[in-house]
Amino acid sequence: MKKLSIVIVTYNSLNDIINCIDSIYRTNDLSVNEIEIIIVDNSSIEVFAEMQMLVCEKFEDVRFIHNPSNGGYGQGNNVGIEASNAKIICVANPDIIIQKPMFKKVIESFHSNKKLSVIGGKQMGGINLSFWIRPEFEFFLLTTPLMILLNKLNVYFEKFCFISGALLFIDKEKFERIGLFDENIFLYREESDIVKRFLKTNYTTHFDKELVYKHLVDDRNKVNEFAFNEEMKATSYYMQKYNFSFKYFIFQRLFYCYITKCFYFLTLKKAKYLEVNKIIRKLKNFNF
Structure with a gap:
């Protein structure tokens, strides 16, 4: 019987997927027949x-x-979860x-805590962050x-934060509920949304600093128009869904950007100054 189903949603991910799967098998501390890897690919049929x-x-x-529908991160994961x-x-x-064995510990954590819904681990490399505020x-x-x-100190507050979706362990039955x-x-914002719903149903989330993995992401400070627009659309949807003010969110981000812009101007960091100016x-220009 399978104890763990690993769902990986890919989109033009040929350069990454081999190393990812290799790390799963290399660090697997369950028997081989107790895990399954399901790849859901949103690319073209040729790339697939x-x-x-x-x-x-x-x-x-x-x-x-x-x-073939490529409905995004959440939709792709739902396809894999339903097939698991x-x-x-x-x-x-x-x-x-994945940097070291963790699967056995994760399963034991779920078995010992019946209210536990989500476990996240310690993200390593660059400025990677394991959790963030909602x-x-x-x-x-x-x-x-x-x-x-708080990320450096490994202090996670589930009431206010979400765990990075780069590597999440989830109780399937609770997730289906x-x-x-x-x-x-x-x-974007999928993690905030699921944590919000889990907490509303009195389930708990947990961050475990011993579950260490490396996330090979690009520079998050660079402005990518597609990513920016998707983040804003997702944030707008999330804030409306839970009756929060998206306009106030935009105002706060603008205020923060103006402060950092002044800082980069005074410290003669031209590249960063121009990058913040783009943001x-x-x-x-964002229509909210």
């Missing part, structure tokens, strides 16, 4: 076929699902590398340095 061939050359027993066989789900990004509690000038400090991922969210223009 190429990835399937490359993965199958190196690994056995990896399941593949081609998802284990009671515990691991939702993983294709660009993560958008309704954001006050950028204060919460940004505070959250960076709250409706799985909200497919109205294409990208300010985008925030002003």
Whole structure:
């Protein structure tokens, strides 16, 4: 019987997926027949076929699902979760590398705490952050340095924070009770949304600093127009869904950007100054 189903949603992820799967098998502390890996690919059929061939050359027993609709992170994960066989789900990004064994500990944690719904681990590398404050509690000038400090200290407050979705372990039955991922969210804010729903049903979430993984992300300070627009759309949807003010969120981010812009001007950091200026223009132009 499967104890853990690992769902990985991919989109043009040929450069990452082999290393990700290799780290799963290399650090697996369960028996091989107790885990399953399900790849849900949102790419074109040609890219999907190429990835399937490359993965199958190196690994056995990896399941593949081609998802032609590409409904985003949440929808893709829902497809994989619905096809899974284990009671515990691991939702993983294709660009993560698991650093040490953790699966047995995760399963024992769920068995020992019947209210536990989600477990997240310690993200390593660069400025990667394991958890962050939910958008309704954001006050950028204060919460940004505070959250960076709390991540360094490994202090997680489930009432105010969400755990990074790069690697999440979820109780499948509890997740099904709250409706799985909200497919109205294409990208960003999925973690805040599921944590919010779990807490409303009196389940708990947990951050474990011993569950260490590396997340190979690009520079988060660079302005990517698609990512920015998706973040704003998702934030607007999330804030409206839970009756919070999206306009106030935008105002706070603008205020924070103006402060950082002044700082970069005074410290002669031209590249960062111009980058923040781009963000300010985008925030002003965003229709909220």
